Amino acid sequence: MLLYFILIISVISGFALLKANQNTKKVAINTISVSRKDLTFSEKNLKVLHLSDLHLENISIDPSELYEMILKQPVDLIALTGDFLDRKRSIPKLNGYLQVLKKLNPKYGIYAVFGNHDYVLKGENFNALKKTLEENGCKTLQNEHVTIKINGENLNIIGIDNYSTNHSDVQKAYEGISEGYHLVLTHDPNVVLEMEDVPFNYLLSGHFHGGQIHWPKPYHLIKMGQLVRMKMVKGLHYHAGKPFYISEGLGQTGVNIRIGSRPEITFHEIS
Numbered sequence: 001m002l003l004y005f006i007l008i009i010s011v012i013s014g015f016a017l018l019k020a021n022q023n024t025k026k027v028a029i030n031t032i033s034v035s036r037k038d039l040t041f042s043e044k045n046l047k048v049l050h051l052s053d054l055h056l057e058n059i060s061i062d063p064s065e066l067y068e069m070i071l072k073q074p075v076d077l078i079a080l081t082g083d084f085l086d087r088k089r090s091i092p093k094l095n096g097y098l099q100v101l102k103k104l105n106p107k108y109g110i111y112a113v114f115g116n117h118d119y120v121l122k123g124e125n126f127n128a129l130k131k132t133l134e135e136n137g138c139k140t141l142q143n144e145h146v147t148i149k150i151n152g153e154n155l156n157i158i159g160i161d162n163y164s165t166n167h168s169d170v171q172k173a174y175e176g177i178s179e180g181y182h183l184v185l186t187h188d189p190n191v192v193l194e195m196e197d198v199p200f201n202y203l204l205s206g207h208f209h210g211g212q213i214h215w216p217k218p219y220h221l222i223k224m225g226q227l228v229r230m231k232m233v234k235g236l237h238y239h240a241g242k243p244f245y246i247s248e249g250l251g252q253t254g255v256n257i258r259i260g261s262r263p264e265i266t267f268h269e270i271s
Contacts, residue, residue, distance in 0.1 A: 020213075021256035023159060024060040026248070028042070028262040033269045034202055034243050036181070044154070045269040046052065047074055048094055049106070050188070051235030052081040052206025052264075053249025054097065055117065056090040057257040061064035063096035066250075069095040070104065073267055077108040081206045081247065082115025082162060088125040091132055098136035108148050112138045113159045115187035115207065118166065141185065147178050160198070163188035164207075164225070170198055183270075189232070189246050195206065197239040202270065203244035210248035212232035214260030230233025234261070 033045070042163020049070060061069075078101055084094055101110055112133050121129055133140050148155045156177055161167035168191050182200040188207035211218030211233055219229040227246075234248050248264040 020259050023058075023258040023261075024058075024252055024256055024263060026262055027061060027069060027253075027265055028248070029267070031267045031269065033271065035271045036201055036234075046150075047076045048183075048204075048268040048270065049073075049075045049078045049101075049104070050081065050204050050247055050266040050268055051078070051101075052204075052244070052247040053083040053115070053209060053251055054085070054094075055083055055249070055251030056085040056093045056097075057087055057251075058253060059251035061250060062244060063100045066097060066265075067100040067103065069265055070100075075104050075106045075267075076211045077157075078104065078106050078110040079185050079204050080110065080112040080181075081118040081132075081185055081204055082113050083206065083249070084129065084133075086117040086120040086122060088128065091125075093127050094129070094132050095136060098133065098138065108150070108155070110139050111146075111157050111159065111185055113161065113185045113187055114142065114167070115162050116138070116165045119162060119165045135224075141165070141173075143172040145173055145177055147180065153161055154178045155181050156182050158182055158184045159224050160184060160186040160191055162186070163191040168229060170174045170195060172199065181270075184244075186264055190227050192239050192242075192244050193226055195242075200242055202268070203242070203256040204247070205244065205270070206247040206249050208233040208246060208254065209258075210246075210250075210261035210264070212254075212258055212261055214251055234244060237259070 008205045142161045145158040158173050160173045184200045184203040186205050232245050236245050250263045
């Protein structure tokens with residue numbers, strides 16, 4: 001009887017794990033709209049493709065599948081909010097994904113910030129990751145910003161380095177910034193709690209994977225900062241009246257499974 005019970009439990013567990021792994025291939029493609037009344041960049045919305053947390057050690061979507069998912073929507077700008085990988089052997093794998101993004105030919109470029117897993121790499125390995133991004137057309141931002149002129153207006157793309165690894169420096173990222181629309185890219189959204197008096201119009205982030213295993217609740221995220229305790233782990237939120245978005249990410253960490261969460265590709269329309 002005990003052996004039979006163990007067999008049943010094993011079968012159920014195996015099925016559950018299989019289902020959880022299959023969930024990593026069920027990518028949610030979301031469109032989020034945010035507006036600002038005095039923004040007149042153009043007659044059309046500014047369209048931003050946002051990808052986060054590729055985690056190339058545990059990703060179930062290959063570059064060709066990613067391309068099929070994103071090619072039908074026009075993209076003006078691509079934002080990559082960190083956690084590309086944490087093993088040097090994965091760096092060559094990144095090329096395929098970046099080449100797919102280059103094929104979209106975004107009018108205003110591709111911008112990337114780093115996450116806590118990227119900083120597992122040290123010295124020449126981290127530099128190799130950064131070089132791979134830049135050789136594939138990405139502008140990497142480490143507590144710095146770039147300003148793009150669009151129809152005479154400034155779009156400031158501000159990259160705040162990863163908060164949880166103490167790489168963030170908000171003041172440095174904003175140093176010498178011009179008036180205009182402030183689009184912030186960062187990995188760990190907890191930094192927003194220290195930006196109540198810092199001007200930004202929209203902030204894009206990742207880090208939490210929507211819990212990845214969000215059942216019955218993502219208790220394991222408690223150690224990942226105050227936003228979790230505020231029940232802000234995915235989607236669109238506001239702090240001090242300012243909007244920020246937390247992507248569920250495209251890859252996984254630990255084991256390649258998802259329960260109660262889905263990989264995510266996000267198109268943001270700023271009007």
